[in-house]
Amino acid sequence: MRLPSLNALRAFEAAARHQSFAKAASELHVTEGAVSRHIKLLEEELGVLLFRRLVRKVELTDQGHLLLPALAGAFAQIADAAGKVAAKKTELRVAVGPSFSIRWLVPRLHRFSARNLGFSVHLTTSDAAMSLVTDGSHDLAINCGCWPEPSFPKNVKKVRLLAEATTPVCSPAFAAAAGLDRPEKLREVELLHSSGDYADWSIWAKAFAETGVEVARGQIYPNRDLACRAAIMGTGVTIGDLALLGEELASRTLMVPFPDLVFRSPAHQYYIVVRKECWEEPRIAAFASWLIEERDASMRDLQAA
Structure with missing residues (x-):
């Protein structure tokens, strides 16, 4: 048979649960007469009595007892699914590279949460952040692009966030002790690397x-964050990304001994990456807009320092 009226089924389920037409009406925000009419129509359509109408109450018939569990379970599943769908509207899954996450995003993330109460940011750190967006498992990525333009997948929209700016950094005490007054002195000091291939x-x-710096020497760390921490401790000089070191430079735990020797490559940029069809979703647009505001503020702070 065809599916009975959903309004009638909802009226029956509420009345059966409360054992009262009046309480069902109150829950459904309709009149008691409307509940009674819905149930009567349902009984006529099914060809059975679902309630025994007594003087001051109603009782389920055997047929009513048979129908109630199935309806209660179905409505519970619908409510659960609807709740999950609604929750997705305020859930934001963000994938970020480890260094960017630790040094730039996480220290600022509380400001986004304070402005957007109810939003839930689920953060994943990964060196393959963009692929987590393209495969649909995440909503937004912050990715360091190291490729020519055609290498970006066609189904993503990218917005430039920050430009990578790399240069040697060390603690002020180390610079003073090593006499780092000219770049050639780098040939004599301990170099700190963020990978085993000496790439930075x-x-x-x-x-x-x-x-004339010979780079294939010195201490090797698994990432830039740990290499920078070692530099802060005064163990040597590492290559730092100025875009991510605003706090350390402002507090003078790290310094740039040669400010004229900063490498900026057009190929090395931090991008906000989102699937094209998702770009205008309010939760994603809000987060992307906030990232750009934070970028602008961090640039002003860096210039002031």
Whole structure:
């Protein structure tokens, strides 16, 4: 048979649960007469009595007892699914590279939460942040783009957030003790690397070949964050990204000994990445707008320092 009226089924389920037409009417915000009419129509359509109408109450018939559990379970499943769908409107799944997450995003994230009460940000750190957006498992990524333009997937929209700016950094005490008054002194000090392939130092040394720095030496760490922490402790000089070191530079736990030797590559940019069809969703647009505001504020702070 065809599905009976959903309004009639809802009226029956509420009345059966309360054992009262009046209480069902109160729950459904309709009149008691409306509940009674819905149930009568349902009984006529099914061809059975679902309630025994007594003087001061109603009681379920055997047929009513048979129908109630199925309806109660169905309405509970509908309510649960609707709740999950509604929750997705305020849930934001964000994928970010580890260094950017630790050094830039996490220290600022409380400001987004304070402005957007009820939003739930689920943060994932990954070196493959963009792929987590393209596969649909995450809503937004902040990715360091190191490729030519055509390498971005066609189904994503990207917005430039920050430009990577790399240069040697160290603690002020280390610079003073090592006498880092000219770039050539880098040949004599301990170098701190963020990967075993010496990539950060190699890229910088190639850009400033006149320094003559031999990079294949020194201590190796698994990422930039740990290499910067070692530099703060005074163990050597590492390549830092100025876009991510605003706090350390402002507090003078790190310094830039050679401010004229900053490498800025058009190919190395931090991008906000979102699937094109999702860009205008309010929760995603709000987060992207906030990221850009924070970027602008951090740039002003860095210039002031």
